[in-house]
Amino acid sequence: xxxxxxxFLLFTVIVLYSACTTSPIDIDYNEDQCxxxxxxxxxxxxxxxxxxxxxxxxxxxxxxxxxxxxxxxGADNYKYIMVTDFENPKTLIDATKSTxxxxxxxxxxxxxxxxxxxxxxxxxxALGSKKGNLxxxxxxxxxxxxxxx
Amino acid sequence: xxxVCASCxxxxxETGLDTIDACDTLLINGGQYQVENIVIKKSMTLIGKxxxxxxxxxxxxxxxxxxxxxxxxxxxxxxxxxxxINERSAIRVKRKKHFLIxxxxxxxxxxxxxxxxxxxxFVNGNTILGNATSEAESGNAIHAWYCEKIxxxxxxxxxxxxxxxxxxxxxxxxxNNHSELxxxxxxxxxxxxxxxxxxxxxxxxxxxxxxxxxxxxxMFRNLFHHNWGRSSYGLLLKEIYxxxxxxxxxxxxxxxxxxxxxxxxxxxxxxxxxNGWAIxxxxxxxxxxxxxxxxxxxxxxLVVSTQLNDNRIYHNYWSEYTGYDLxxxxxxxxPHFPVKLFSYIVNDVPESIVxxxxxxxxxxxxxxxxxxxxxxxxxxxNTPSMVIFENKADDYK
Numbered sequence: 028x029x030x031x032x033x034x035f036l037l038f039t040v041i042v043l044y045s046a047c048t049t050s051p052i053d054i055d056y057n058e059d060q061c062x063x064x065x066x067x068x069x070x071x072x073x074x075x076x077x078x079x080x081x082x083x084x085x086x087x088x089x090x091x092x093x094x095x096x097x098x099x100x101g102a103d104n105y106k107y108i109m110v111t112d113f114e115n116p117k118t119l120i121d122a123t124k125s126t127x128x129x130x131x132x133x134x135x136x137x138x139x140x141x142x143x144x145x146x147x148x149x150x151x152x153a154l155g156s157k158k159g160n161l162x163x164x165x166x167x168x169x170x171x172x173x174x175x176x
Numbered sequence: 177x178x179x180v181c182a183s184c185x186x187x188x189x190e191t192g193l194d195t196i197d198a199c200d201t202l203l204i205n206g207g208q209y210q211v212e213n214i215v216i217k218k219s220m221t222l223i224g225k226x227x228x229x230x231x232x233x234x235x236x237x238x239x240x241x242x243x244x245x246x247x248x249x250x251x252x253x254x255x256x257x258x259x260x261i262n263e264r265s266a267i268r269v270k271r272k273k274h275f276l277i278x279x280x281x282x283x284x285x286x287x288x289x290x291x292x293x294x295x296x297x298f299v300n301g302n303t304i305l306g307n308a309t310s311e312a313e314s315g316n317a318i319h320a321w322y323c324e325k326i327x328x329x330x331x332x333x334x335x336x337x338x339x340x341x342x343x344x345x346x347x348x349x350x351x352n353n354h355s356e357l358x359x360x361x362x363x364x365x366x367x368x369x370x371x372x373x374x375x376x377x378x379x380x381x382x383x384x385x386x387x388x389x390x391x392x393x394x395m396f397r398n399l400f401h402h403n404w405g406r407s408s409y410g411l412l413l414k415e416i417y418x419x420x421x422x423x424x425x426x427x428x429x430x431x432x433x434x435x436x437x438x439x440x441x442x443x444x445x446x447x448x449x450x451n452g453w454a455i456x457x458x459x460x461x462x463x464x465x466x467x468x469x470x471x472x473x474x475x476x477x478l479v480v481s482t483q484l485n486d487n488r489i490y491h492n493y494w495s496e497y498t499g500y501d502l503x504x505x506x507x508x509x510x511p512h513f514p515v516k517l518f519s520y521i522v523n524d525v526p527e528s529i530v531x532x533x534x535x536x537x538x539x540x541x542x543x544x545x546x547x548x549x550x551x552x553x554x555x556x557x558n559t560p561s562m563v564i565f566e567n568k569a570d571d572y573k
Contacts, residue, residue, distance in 0.1 A: 057359045060407035067382045069337055069360045
């Protein structure tokens, strides 16, 4: 009985601890809503996510929706900045280490023609001979993405 | 005219297309054809008789129209599969004018009809059935990208991502369509100006219609019904300028209209019936006019998160109005305040919705009504109507 109690205690501690960790979670496609543009997130090649240092999670339907939000609040407030690997839909990867492609041949949900790749090589492969260019994360944050008005 | 059928001299479509001259007609008489990537490069008419079916051989595109003046009529298209790299479609119009795509059936395709830089064409009376579920990836039934002066009429659309999708589409008309069970939107406008949509039915979609970043859109006599769920609206207006919303019917939606950053929009003679929220304003909405609408039995009629600057609300019928009309001019003698204190609280703390309809909520709403502290005093209908307005779209259901 005492052993059982110990197991129970251990279980409780694990549960409580896991409730405190900040980590990205998967985007629930066709259910979740974009924090910036209020659209339902539905294209699993472009979803993006921000996790604040306090653990609050913001989901976006496109990278071009995430970047203005990030620039507005400053990158220091966020523990994770995640984008979807274009080649592996639904898979979130670290945005700061990703390569980004802007090419008219790949339209993205909010009209910036922007997609993310895990490595420079896969980005180059995807771009191939198409018109467009590749950017690093730092280039992207300076890039003017959304010019409606 | 050249005829293609199983027992004809010409028994495949590719040969048929090579044989005919420009401006001639190719008739496909019954049968099923395994085809892929057919490109039509001359002006012509392609007609199906006795329900011929074109099945995609390996799931790639079926038909691409690369000439002006092409008619496609009465043909069934099937089985274009999902691709993450290409937006494959059953019928694609690429940089051409004067097309007519009529009375076709498109079943189980990734994208249905894809209009790319197309102008002055018609998509009429097609039936497009997809198999989108919340897990599976699906494309749009009718996808228009950089188009001008196109008309989408009388189509039946079910089970795609967006029923009809407009991106950079100007001066176009969407009329009399039925869009149902799409995972995202029944109809979706992005960066499109000067369009009209009227007499459509949007039922049971993720969101009925989303109009985003567009100017001068006119919306008449549409039915928005049962768009129900966690992030569902009947109509989403985001960054919309100079729009007209007249004679629409919103029934049983989680939120009838969700508005963000929209200016100079006229809401006139619409009916909001049995919605969770009838209209929810969220920030930055100016110079809107809400008049002669019917607000019937909604849980909350109006929610505003900020001050509604110079917005005008007058002559609406509110089923919740408890005033009187002593001078018989059909207008209530005391103002109606549609924003309740509880709707304020729910806006800030969504979880408090569990208190809905409790005595506590009735008490705080009543005390706020007697002496308003939190709710904005300028959001009021000073001349509420005592009679329900007639609305043709009410009979659509």
